[in-house]
Amino acid sequence: MSQLPTRRTALRAVAAATGAVVVGFDPAGRSWAVAAPGTERAAGLVGLPRLDGVLLTDEDSLTAAADDFGHIVHRGPVAVLRPGSVDDVVAMVRFCNRHGLKVAPRGQGHGTNGQAQVAGGLVVETTPLARIGPVGPHSRTVTVGAGAKWSDVTRATLVHGLTPPVFTDYLELSVGGTLSVGGLGGQSHHHGAQVDNVTELRVVTGAGELVRCSPTRHRELFEAVLAGLGQCAVIVSATVRLRKAPTTVRHYLLPYSDLETFLADQRLLVTDGRFGYVEGQVVPDGNGAFNGYVLEAVSYDAHPDDAVLLAGLRHDPAGVQAEDLDYYVFLDRLAASVAALKSAGLWAWAHPWLNLLIPGAQAAAVAGGILDALTPADLGPGVVLLYPLLRERLHRPMLRVPDDPVPYLLAVLRTAPPEDTAGVDRLLAANRAAYEAARAAGGTQYPVGSVPFGPADWRAHFGPVWPALAEAKRCFDPRDVLVPGQGIF
Structure with a gap:
C-alpha cells in the first residue's frame, strides 16, 4: 500500500x-x-x-x-x-x-x-491516483493507480520477489501514461508490450461513467483504451501481471560496425529467446557518421554461461562488455544520466523525438537512410535506439505494428535548444520525412514522439481498426471531450 x-x-x-x-x-x-x-x-x-x-x-x-x-x-x-x-x-x-x-x-x-x-x-x-497493492509473495497480478510510477510499482513488487514483465527504459513514467500508448521495451520479444500484460482496467469514460473492463467484460472498451491514446476513457487504475523477478542479471554490450550484421544478430536473439532483454543503440564515429552499433542484451539466468549466450553472434571481438548487476539497478540504469541531464539544464530543452516501427524486411534500408541523413548536431545530447520486437507477442489492436514477424523500433531521441524555434521546426519536418519513408515501406509511427499528424494521418495510422476506434469514441465519448491534443478526431 x-x-x-x-x-x-x-x-x-x-x-x-x-x-x-x-x-x-x-x-x-x-x-x-x-x-x-x-x-x-x-x-x-x-x-x-x-x-x-x-x-x-x-x-x-x-x-x-x-x-x-x-x-x-x-x-x-x-x-x-x-x-x-x-x-x-x-x-x-x-x-x-x-x-x-x-x-x-x-x-x-x-x-x-x-x-x-x-x-x-x-x-x-493523475499523480494523486497512485495506490499500489496489495501484493503478496504468490500474487499473479497487482492493481495500481494510473498515476503510480513504474519505479514505485517495481519497488513494491520486488519486496515479494515479483516484477512486471515489461518496462520502458525510463522508469519514472506513469502507469496510465504508458498504457495509453503501448509501453514497449527490451523485454517485449518475450512478453509483448505493457498493454499486453493488463488483465483489467478501471476507467472513467468520456461520458463520465466509471467502468471496469477486461477481455471478458466490456471488451470493446478495454481494447479501445489500451494504446488508444486516451480517446475513449481516462485510465484510473490497472491490474498488471506479475512474474518471478531475478535477483541479479548479466548485462552485455556488444559492438558492431555493420548495420545488417547488427540487425541480423538482434533478430536471431529475439527469435531464439536466449536473452530476457534485447535492445540496441546507434552511435556516431569520429567524423559524425552514425555507423557504429551496440547490441545490448541481458540474461536473467541465475548462472549465465557467456559462451552459450554469445554463440553464433558476429559482433566485433574487441570492446565487448559484460557485468553482473542487481535487477533493479539494471532496470533503473538511466537514473544517473537523467540526473546529469537535469543538472546541466538539458532536461528542459526541446525534445522533437522520432519514434518509428519498421518492418524487419525493410529495417536496414529505412533505418539506414534515416541514419545517413542524421548528424550529431541534429541529435544533440540525445540517443538513437534500434531494436526488434516479435509481432506474435503484440496483441492489442490499437498498438499499430507493421505486418512483419520481426518489426524494429527506431527511436531518434533528439534534444535541441528550445529557443531555436527554426531549428526545432526543421527537425519536425525531418521527422515527417522519415515517417513518410517508413510508411512507404509498411511502417508506422509509435505515437510518443513529435511527428506532425492530422486526422487523415491518424485514419491511415489505425487502418483496419479505425472503424472500431471511431465507434468506441462515439459510444464512450459521445461529446468528444477527451484528449484533443492528439488531433485524432
Missing part, C-alpha cells in the same frame, strides 16, 4: 496556499471564478461538484499544464484538477460534458508534442 493517509489534507493545503478557491464556472466567459475562501458565489455562476481534491487556476499550475517534456507545443488549460479520489474524476468529466469543456489526463507530463495538453479545457493530474 503506497497511499498516504494525509493526501486529502495535503490537497486542501495546496488550495489554501493560493489564498483563493474556485467558486464557480462562468459559462458565458468560459472561465472559472476565483475568490477568497468564504466569499459568496456571484450570480450567473455554475457551482462546482463537491470535490475531495482541488481545482487549481493559479498561474503556476496552468503554466505547468501548458507544457510537457517536448517543450515544443504550449496549450493553456483554464483549470487543473488535482483529484482526491476517482469520484473527483467522474464528477469533473461529467461537469465538462455539460459545459462543453475538453479534458486531458496528465501523468508525468512526458509527452513530446502536446499530447496531454488542452487549450481552454481541464487537465486532470
Whole structure:
C-alpha cells in the first residue's frame, strides 16, 4: 500500500496556499471564478461538484499544464484538477460534458508534442491516483493507480520477489501514461508490450461513467483504451501481471560496425529467446557518421554461461562488455544520466523525438537512410535506439505494428535548444520525412514522439481498426471531450 493517509489534507493545503478557491464556472466567459475562501458565489455562476481534491487556476499550475517534456507545443488549460479520489474524476468529466469543456489526463507530463495538453479545457493530474497493492509473495497480478510510477510499482513488487514483465527504459513514467500508448521495451520479444500484460482496467469514460473492463467484460472498451491514446476513457487504475523477478542479471554490450550484421544478430536473439532483454543503440564515429552499433542484451539466468549466450553472434571481438548487476539497478540504469541531464539544464530543452516501427524486411534500408541523413548536431545530447520486437507477442489492436514477424523500433531521441524555434521546426519536418519513408515501406509511427499528424494521418495510422476506434469514441465519448491534443478526431 503506497497511499498516504494525509493526501486529502495535503490537497486542501495546496488550495489554501493560493489564498483563493474556485467558486464557480462562468459559462458565458468560459472561465472559472476565483475568490477568497468564504466569499459568496456571484450570480450567473455554475457551482462546482463537491470535490475531495482541488481545482487549481493559479498561474503556476496552468503554466505547468501548458507544457510537457517536448517543450515544443504550449496549450493553456483554464483549470487543473488535482483529484482526491476517482469520484473527483467522474464528477469533473461529467461537469465538462455539460459545459462543453475538453479534458486531458496528465501523468508525468512526458509527452513530446502536446499530447496531454488542452487549450481552454481541464487537465486532470493523475499523480494523486497512485495506490499500489496489495501484493503478496504468490500474487499473479497487482492493481495500481494510473498515476503510480513504474519505479514505485517495481519497488513494491520486488519486496515479494515479483516484477512486471515489461518496462520502458525510463522508469519514472506513469502507469496510465504508458498504457495509453503501448509501453514497449527490451523485454517485449518475450512478453509483448505493457498493454499486453493488463488483465483489467478501471476507467472513467468520456461520458463520465466509471467502468471496469477486461477481455471478458466490456471488451470493446478495454481494447479501445489500451494504446488508444486516451480517446475513449481516462485510465484510473490497472491490474498488471506479475512474474518471478531475478535477483541479479548479466548485462552485455556488444559492438558492431555493420548495420545488417547488427540487425541480423538482434533478430536471431529475439527469435531464439536466449536473452530476457534485447535492445540496441546507434552511435556516431569520429567524423559524425552514425555507423557504429551496440547490441545490448541481458540474461536473467541465475548462472549465465557467456559462451552459450554469445554463440553464433558476429559482433566485433574487441570492446565487448559484460557485468553482473542487481535487477533493479539494471532496470533503473538511466537514473544517473537523467540526473546529469537535469543538472546541466538539458532536461528542459526541446525534445522533437522520432519514434518509428519498421518492418524487419525493410529495417536496414529505412533505418539506414534515416541514419545517413542524421548528424550529431541534429541529435544533440540525445540517443538513437534500434531494436526488434516479435509481432506474435503484440496483441492489442490499437498498438499499430507493421505486418512483419520481426518489426524494429527506431527511436531518434533528439534534444535541441528550445529557443531555436527554426531549428526545432526543421527537425519536425525531418521527422515527417522519415515517417513518410517508413510508411512507404509498411511502417508506422509509435505515437510518443513529435511527428506532425492530422486526422487523415491518424485514419491511415489505425487502418483496419479505425472503424472500431471511431465507434468506441462515439459510444464512450459521445461529446468528444477527451484528449484533443492528439488531433485524432
